[in-house]
Amino acid sequence: MTAGRRRVGGLVLSFVFALSACATDGAVALRHDDSHHDDSRHNGPPREDEARAPLPFALDAYPSTYKPLPRVDTLITHATVLDGAGNRLDDADLLLRDGKVVALGQKLSAPPGATVIDARGRWVTPGVVDIHSHLGDFAAPYVQPDWSHSDVNEVTDPNTAEVWAQHSIEVQDPQFSRALAGGVTTLQILPGSSNLFGGRTVVLKNVPATTVQAMKFPGAAQGLKMACGENPKYTYGDKGRFPSSRMGEIAGDRDAWLKAQHYEHEWLDYEQGHGHEPPQRDLKLDTLAGVLHGDIKVHIHCYRADDMATMIDMSHEFGFQITAFHHAVEAYKIPELLVQNHICAVVWSDWWGYKMEALDAIRENAAFVDAAGGCVTMHSDSAVIGQRLTVEAGKAAAAGRRAGLTLPPEHIIQWVTLNPARAMGLNDRIGSLAPGKNADVVIWSGDPFSIYTHADEVFIDGALIYDRKDPRHRPLDDFDLGQPAQEPRS
């Protein structure tokens, strides 16, 4: 450590800060999924030097400071419950205590002091999870200087694996509260798709806050946003730069992974006691080595089946797991390949035709991947769709039913709850109403897949964070203060 301190100067301060954050609240994203990784590499010779710098790949010097809002134990009664795990319970009760789901069943009794909400005729689901959002890093209003310099893409290099979406977030983005009105309790915010390696994602709780750290989901793994296909090649090809073709994109990716492999090995060698000084840190390679080491999940913007298959081969070549293909409009052409490789298809219900690689999008995409046993997740990528992801799921399911598939409400709710939660590695905490999970809950005015239905009440960690009928329980971001849209409803 002393050697490290001399060698890397100021950077070591962040090591120390990260370590202390890790020790105090466990809020640092460390490795979450080692399933594909050869752990034998970590079992090197015993360390003689306790002060060795830790592996830097997933250190978080900007950790969560999230604190739940004050909460009241709540019993929701007589609801139609879709539990997020594939079950439907009619006339059911749901008990929330100390911010957790405690029980789901019939004729539950309210503990002393609990609030009882009669949800007769209404539906209850887990909080909606939007796995692909740009709220905060593409904040409204979209003002003129941001047309060319928005905070969603760092468009200066095809590899910006070093940037973090977290550092672009405008917490007062008025779009957050509108998503909350659609029942969205958790969002993954991604960098844009201009680059091969767009940077790291961040998972947020949809709570009002004055810092991004206060929205950050404690302990959630970061993702790496990658992009294949049209966007990177047009972004850089138009500037006369590399890459200007799909084959250039793949070469650019492979070149970066080779460097990352070398960097990872340097650090693992050092960790195992070889050498006296830690390798020179490189923020780009930290992210990529974090992927190879299993600390960071891979989310790839990819439309076409052939592009996705190429990226899957690349993941085999370099030994990393792809978590999800986002947009994935041709996932229906290769569902078995996605299933075999444990990759989720993160999709819209009906977008098509706005670019060449979206030409073959069909409305049955989600349903066909689901029918093959694949993981399907709806996503927004849009502040408008992000207000009604359940309607997105309903539209996608309607197309599937018309094609002869059986897709009941209790099944398709998973497309916006448990499936995205699992893809983000958070299914032990959110995504279903299993006892012990976070009490992220939506009470809907009716069938959540109907266009006419509203989210009546939304809970995050057991706290009532949104009440459609009570302005005192509705977050109002600073930007919306005093604006005409907030005048009393007619």
Next chain:
Amino acid sequence: MSARALLAALAMSVIGAAAHAETLVVTNARLWTAAQAQPVDNATIVIKDGKVFTVGIGIKAPAHARVIDAKGRLVTPGLMNAGTQLGLVEVSSVGDTTDQAVTSGPLGAAFDVEYALNPNSMLLPRARADGLTRAATYPSGSANAPFAGAAAVLRLSEGPDILDRAKAAMVVVTGGVAAAQHDGSRSAQWILLRNALSEAKRYAQVAKGGPRDQLLNHLDAEALLPVVGGHEPLAVFASRESDIREAVKVGDDFGVRVIVFGGQEAWRCAGLLARKHVAVVLDPLDDQPATFDQMGARLDNAAILDRAGVTIAFSVPGIQLSHNAGTGMREAAGIAVANGLPWAQAMKAMTVNPAHIWNIEDHYGALAPGLDADLVIWDGDPLEPGSAPTTVLVRGQPVSLTTRQDLLRERYAPGHRADAWPPAYRQ
């Protein structure tokens, strides 16, 4: 029920004249004609030579008529999207497949989309399959701001003849975003618009063309003649309240019929718009302060305007504008209803209202005798975007509901995975 009695009476008055050949009858319909608050059951629609001949309850199908049994399903007029770029756009990001704008050359107000319409577009079967039978298609920009050029109305029939009405409105784009794109002020937009209308009026009074001190070339001036003559409305894209009010003033000062497009803050001057009979084509999904021109955007815009008596219709920008012009609009209409607009008013905003706004109500809009028989049989509530038509008629002709996407679906449906191979190799 008065609507039922009305329909029955209507039927009795004309049934005796029911036709022989070229006759199509839709029976057992749960019918919404555009004239009632609620659909009525057991209705029959008789169609002759592409027109609605009669509608009513208890009508017997004329002999030799082709009968379509609606099986109790909802039957409505074919829907109209009041703002698309259908026929002009194929793949949005590919310039050589798009014709909705011109950015250089002499064409300002004189730009007119009618010569670019593509009846074989992949988007048209999609729109028909989603319940559209008419659509306005508008230009998004010209080489002489604030004009975008002349819009057209399409009928979504099969075959080459899809132009319903050319030069249906002159499109003008105002507001801060458009001004910034020209490094200017929105005030300049209004000065230029007013000047252009003034010059067009003068131009009409000059016997011969020739050199003169005016900003408009003769093409643009001539294109504005029907506008200042009161025959072609001015469709003004305006989001901010101040721009909407300015558009109303221009209409007053020049005797021009104005339609407001966008209109995110229109609810703030709903009374004025109602008094001046200015219609608003809006996106009911638009509730974000996406720009400083729409700080007042909210989900009950449609409901407030309707309650004040403003004629409204729908257009949904973005990817749904043309590629999902049917479902995108129906979903948006459903959201308007979820936020206070009555169901029948939302349906009118997709039928008779756009027909009125785009000046085709003499032949389209309601299922009423004498009007084109544009008709949809639905498998559910049209305002639920998961619903779909089972039958669509355009001018009395059943149209195919098969899209290119359907062919892809059939090829890749579960159990058909080898279907990318030639047919001889399939199982």
